[in-house]
Amino acid sequence: DTEVTxxxxxxxxxxTNKKSLKCEQHMGHRAMYWYKQKAKKPPELMFVYSYEKxxxxxxxxxxxxxxxxxxxxxxxHLHALQPEDSALYLCxxxxxxxxxxxxxxxxxxx
Amino acid sequence: xxxxxxxxxxxxxxxxxxxxxxxxxxxxxxYNLQWFRQDPGKGLTSLLLIQSSxxxxxxxxxxxSLDKSSGRSTLYIAASQPGDSATYLCAVRRxxxxxxxxxxxxxxxxVLA
Numbered sequence: 001d002t003e004v005t006x007x008x009x010x011x012x013x014x015x016t017n018k019k020s021l022k023c024e025q026h027m028g029h030r031a032m033y034w035y036k037q038k039a040k041k042p043p044e045l046m047f048v049y050s051y052e053k054x055x056x057x058x059x060x061x062x063x064x065x066x067x068x069x070x071x072x073x074x075x076x077h078l079h080a081l082q083p084e085d086s087a088l089y090l091c092x093x094x095x096x097x098x099x100x101x102x103x104x105x106x107x108x109x110x
Numbered sequence: 111x112x113x114x115x116x117x118x119x120x121x122x123x124x125x126x127x128x129x130x131x132x133x134x135x136x137x138x139x140x141y142n143l144q145w146f147r148q149d150p151g152k153g154l155t156s157l158l159l160i161q162s163s164x165x166x167x168x169x170x171x172x173x174x175s176l177d178k179s180s181g182r183s184t185l186y187i188a189a190s191q192p193g194d195s196a197t198y199l200c201a202v203r204r205x206x207x208x209x210x211x212x213x214x215x216x217x218x219x220x221v222l223a
Contacts, residue, residue: 097144
């Protein structure tokens with residue numbers, strides 16, 4: 001199994017809503033990532049978890065809150081987002097340099 | 111600060127052509143470099159991984175080379191096919207203990223049937 005699974009695939013939320021993005025991998029990778037990608041731009045790193053501990057936070061606003069419940073799961077909790085937060089959110093995991101990405105969640109904030 | 115640039119930004123070629131995509135980085139102190147492809151609205155698929163001690167890697171019709179001293183990597187695609195149409199991204203990683211990849215600006219490739 002070389003898959004990173006993200007749910008949901010699409011999400012529309014209002015600026016006062018609370019929602020969560022989920023990511024799962026069963027490859028035994030101990031590093032997991034959240035990236036944000038705007039149209040026609042490269043992915044921008046948001047957070048990195050290493051061995052279930054947050055190791056990198058790229059100065060992301062507190063309305064994004066990551067969580068790593070166990071070595072296979074990664075969540076991104078969303079609250080009070082702004083329309084400019086609309087983007088493709090990508091989860092990834094890595095081992096020995098190889099990085100595997102999920103198919104992403106297309107988020108629209110209205 | 112590491113900056114990664116890809117040229118050209120977009121490329122359109124007829125089916126069957128061999129082509130080269132370029133990736134340049136400003137800091138030669140890298141740990142490894144990966145090439146990815148991304149289909150529209152989808153996630154990234156890892157194509158090739160080159161460690162800093164390696165000069166090239168091959169997978170099927172793809173060949174990636176790395177010249178650290180000049181800060182360049184190239185991705186060679188042989189006998190291009192319409193299914194190769196996608197955006198190709200390179201990404202460099204500075205050190206083994208860091209998890210941060212710096213992505214290039216990408217090359218949008220269209221292979222015409």
